[in-house]
Amino acid sequence: MNIDFTYENPTAIHFGKNSLDVLGDELKKYGDTVMLAYGKGAIKRNGLYDSVMKILQDGGKKVVELSGIMANPTYKKVVEGVELVRKNNVDLILAVGGGSVIDCAKAISVSAHCEEDYWKRYWIDFKPLANEVVPVASILTLAGTGSEMNAGSVITNEEQKLKMGRVFPANVNPKFSILNPEYTFTLPKYQMVSGIFDMMSHLMESYFSNEDDVTTDYLIEGLLRSIIHSARKAVQDPKDYEARSNLMWSSTLAMNPIMGLSKKQDWEVHMIEHQVGAYTDCAHGMGLAAVSLPYYRYIYSYGLDKFVRYAENVWNIDGTGKTKEEIALAGIDALEAFTKECGMVTSLKELGATEEMLPQIANSTVILDGGYKKMTAGEILDILKKAY
Amino acid sequence: MNIDFTYENPTAIHFGKNSLDVLGDELKKYGDTVMLAYGKGAIKRNGLYDSVMKILQDGGKKVVELSGIMANPTYKKVVEGVELVRKNNVDLILAVGGGSVIDCAKAISVSAHCEEDYWKRYWIDFKPLANEVVPVASILTLAGTGSEMNAGSVITNEEQKLKMGRVFPANVNPKFSILNPEYTFTLPKYQMVSGIFDMMSHLMESYFSNEDDVTTDYLIEGLLRSIIHSARKAVQDPKDYEARSNLMWSSTLAMNPIMGLSKKQDWEVHMIEHQVGAYTDCAHGMGLAAVSLPYYRYIYSYGLDKFVRYAENVWNIDGTGKTKEEIALAGIDALEAFTKECGMVTSLKELGATEEMLPQIANSTVILDGGYKKMTAGEILDILKKAY
Numbered sequence: 001m002n003i004d005f006t007y008e009n010p011t012a013i014h015f016g017k018n019s020l021d022v023l024g025d026e027l028k029k030y031g032d033t034v035m036l037a038y039g040k041g042a043i044k045r046n047g048l049y050d051s052v053m054k055i056l057q058d059g060g061k062k063v064v065e066l067s068g069i070m071a072n073p074t075y076k077k078v079v080e081g082v083e084l085v086r087k088n089n090v091d092l093i094l095a096v097g098g099g100s101v102i103d104c105a106k107a108i109s110v111s112a113h114c115e116e117d118y119w120k121r122y123w124i125d126f127k128p129l130a131n132e133v134v135p136v137a138s139i140l141t142l143a144g145t146g147s148e149m150n151a152g153s154v155i156t157n158e159e160q161k162l163k164m165g166r167v168f169p170a171n172v173n174p175k176f177s178i179l180n181p182e183y184t185f186t187l188p189k190y191q192m193v194s195g196i197f198d199m200m201s202h203l204m205e206s207y208f209s210n211e212d213d214v215t216t217d218y219l220i221e222g223l224l225r226s227i228i229h230s231a232r233k234a235v236q237d238p239k240d241y242e243a244r245s246n247l248m249w250s251s252t253l254a255m256n257p258i259m260g261l262s263k264k265q266d267w268e269v270h271m272i273e274h275q276v277g278a279y280t281d282c283a284h285g286m287g288l289a290a291v292s293l294p295y296y297r298y299i300y301s302y303g304l305d306k307f308v309r310y311a312e313n314v315w316n317i318d319g320t321g322k323t324k325e326e327i328a329l330a331g332i333d334a335l336e337a338f339t340k341e342c343g344m345v346t347s348l349k350e351l352g353a354t355e356e357m358l359p360q361i362a363n364s365t366v367i368l369d370g371g372y373k374k375m376t377a378g379e380i381l382d383i384l385k386k387a388y
Numbered sequence: 389m390n391i392d393f394t395y396e397n398p399t400a401i402h403f404g405k406n407s408l409d410v411l412g413d414e415l416k417k418y419g420d421t422v423m424l425a426y427g428k429g430a431i432k433r434n435g436l437y438d439s440v441m442k443i444l445q446d447g448g449k450k451v452v453e454l455s456g457i458m459a460n461p462t463y464k465k466v467v468e469g470v471e472l473v474r475k476n477n478v479d480l481i482l483a484v485g486g487g488s489v490i491d492c493a494k495a496i497s498v499s500a501h502c503e504e505d506y507w508k509r510y511w512i513d514f515k516p517l518a519n520e521v522v523p524v525a526s527i528l529t530l531a532g533t534g535s536e537m538n539a540g541s542v543i544t545n546e547e548q549k550l551k552m553g554r555v556f557p558a559n560v561n562p563k564f565s566i567l568n569p570e571y572t573f574t575l576p577k578y579q580m581v582s583g584i585f586d587m588m589s590h591l592m593e594s595y596f597s598n599e600d601d602v603t604t605d606y607l608i609e610g611l612l613r614s615i616i617h618s619a620r621k622a623v624q625d626p627k628d629y630e631a632r633s634n635l636m637w638s639s640t641l642a643m644n645p646i647m648g649l650s651k652k653q654d655w656e657v658h659m660i661e662h663q664v665g666a667y668t669d670c671a672h673g674m675g676l677a678a679v680s681l682p683y684y685r686y687i688y689s690y691g692l693d694k695f696v697r698y699a700e701n702v703w704n705i706d707g708t709g710k711t712k713e714e715i716a717l718a719g720i721d722a723l724e725a726f727t728k729e730c731g732m733v734t735s736l737k738e739l740g741a742t743e744e745m746l747p748q749i750a751n752s753t754v755i756l757d758g759g760y761k762k763m764t765a766g767e768i769l770d771i772l773k774k775a776y
Contacts, residue, residue, distance in 0.1 A: 001636070013395040215611070221610050
């Protein structure tokens with residue numbers, strides 16, 4: 001743990017089949033006006049909307065609704081929410097949904113009291129948070145992004161064709177999050193496995209960076225093994241509570257500062273995928289899966305020992321009689337076989353990309369410097385072509 | 389993650405070589421009167437006392453001192469602290485030391501505003517916290533107990549010959565903790581390896597319980613591997629910053645609710661050791677090491693599959709051609725070999741116990757029911773004899 005850090009995570013997690021029972025008591029801590037933020041209506045079909053609304057009404061809350069939050073939440077949607085918060089003096093934003101809904105809620109939270117152009121200040125210029133926030137809480141229905149216990153918010157500006165993410169201080173974390181694995185049972189398999197790759201990718205972005213010896217890397221290996229184990233069971237039976245609950249908690253931890261402490265971290269796969277998403281609106285995890293395989297085959301030799309460790313400790317590759325190169329590649333092959341086993345989509349073409357888009361995606365990708373090899377736009381284009 | 393849980397951990401961790409730099413800013417959040425709680429003077433010899441005192445004075449704080457907190461903090465010491473807090477209207481208790489000092493600070497924190505017999509209420513009757521607490525913060529100088537990021541407090545009542553521990557709600561957690569691995573460099577090796585076994589034991593107490601499939605168990609395996617790896621390096625070179633920093637962070641996580649989520653947990657080894665400690669005042673980790681080996685050799689067959697998993701995933705035992713029984717025992721043998729390699733003391737006799745004490749220890753041990761086998765006082769006596 002050579003790199004100094006500060007870690008603070010004040011979100012209270014209520015986890016399990018009966019976790020909604022705490023909502024009434026939690027709501028008492030906040031003012032009367034609650035903005036209920038949700039997606040495109042899945043929670044109306046599965047009854048969660050009615051359950052939550054009843055608890056809000058029993059608590060005497062005035063409810064303002066922000067519905068229709070999309071898979072890649074847009075700046076336009078944030079503006080809509082900000083106006084609602086300002087007009088109604090909202091005391092708490094209750095996000096019911098997946099990471100997109102929670103990310104959108106956090107964006108509204110930091111923007112509502114911002115007196116300048118908040119898109120520019122927070123997502124383009126990455127300036128520090130300098131205003132009050134509206135408290136956010138969440139009820140999670142989709143495992144993947146970890147937004148329920150962090151201060152990250154990824155927003156897409158459709159006009160500018162930019163999908164930009166940033167991490168705010170811990171006071172932007174949801175105050176509490178309710179995680180009932182059963183809420184994820186009705187999710188289509190496509191979304192479930194997309195979320196599974198997303199959580200794995202968060203861990204791999206952190207893992208594949210520095211070569212020094214960090215406790216965090218051992219935790220990541222353990223968590224990846226747990227995800228792989230439970231994913232295989234969940235793909236067989238999406239109603240396996242044990243598997244789905246493990247995946248839900250793993251995803252919360254995977255995109256949590258705790259799995260990145262004292263690490264440099266890469267995140268280039270996410271940068272590339274964000275622009276794939278800005279052009280295709282594909283499922284985030286599927287875009288990550290498509291980009292990861294050619295990306296890791298391209299960079300592994302720059303971090304060879306770590307890729308050997310990954311192969312052996314995460315995928316149980318037996319290295320006997322193999323060169324480091326062979327072991328490392330066997331690890332990436334195991335990752336690829338796993339994506340196929342789970343039915344993940346790893347072709348950008350299938351995800352809606354066209355050949356013409358690829359140079360535009362490559363040229364608009366943010367290039368970071370935390371991984372084993374700093375990319376050029378040309379190298380990113382090569383990777384995109386292999387992922388196509 | 390079949391068992392529902394609530395997880396909340398509001399402690400802010402400042403970790404690293406420069407972490408003391410934040411103390412001045414943190415102190416601004418609290419009132420003027422700070423009680424500085426510490427042990428038997430090690431922090432005066434290594435200069436930390438002077439550094440902290442200067443920051444307190446620069447911040448204009450009125451300082452009340454509680455010194456001489458012993459390795460197993462006593463109820464009597466808690467009473468002394470409570471009286472100081474009441475008399476001086478202390479706004480913050482700043483614990484500088486290891487887990488004993490922080491545990492004592494937390495005990496004072498919950499007791500100062502308690503209007504009844506707090507020893508009886510909180511450590512004997514285990515009644516819920518029902519009064520305000522005095523904020524606690526810590527500067528850690530010894531890795532092992534994890535007290536810097538949890539709400540536990542273990543106190544010894546010398547007159548009653550009882551060492552009792554309990555976990556309070558998260559508002560008893562230190563508000564912030566400063567963890568600089570260099571502060572552990574001057575610790576005698578005996579204390580260092582005692583702390584190492586303590587952190588391992590915390591993880592094993594959680595690990596060796598239910599047989600279902602829980603993400604937490606994968607995290608524990610990862611963390612145990614990290615501890616074993618870094619302990620070997622630290623025993624060779626106690627000034628290896630990377631190893632000591634890994635151990636410090638591992639110990640914080642090991643005795644943290646996050647490593648016990650959705651687990652039943654055992655903790656019988658700790659119950660036995662607490663009474664060993666009450667009778668001998670031995671170093672906590674050494675007492676745990678002495679008890680653990682015969683305890684696990686006694687219970688492994690009741691949780692055979694888990695002990696096999698432990699052997700393979702934590703100690704890399706190659707199970708080829710071996711029975712489950714042989715693999716499980718090879719895992720415990722590996723643990724024993726590790727204790728010898730680190731120079732841990734595993735004989736109760738060497739830790740100051742006498743044969744006459746053993747029945748008294750056995751008969752006063754709290755018997756829990758979270759592990760693979762519920763003990764009887766007779767079985768505990770057998771284990772103590774083997775540990776003797």
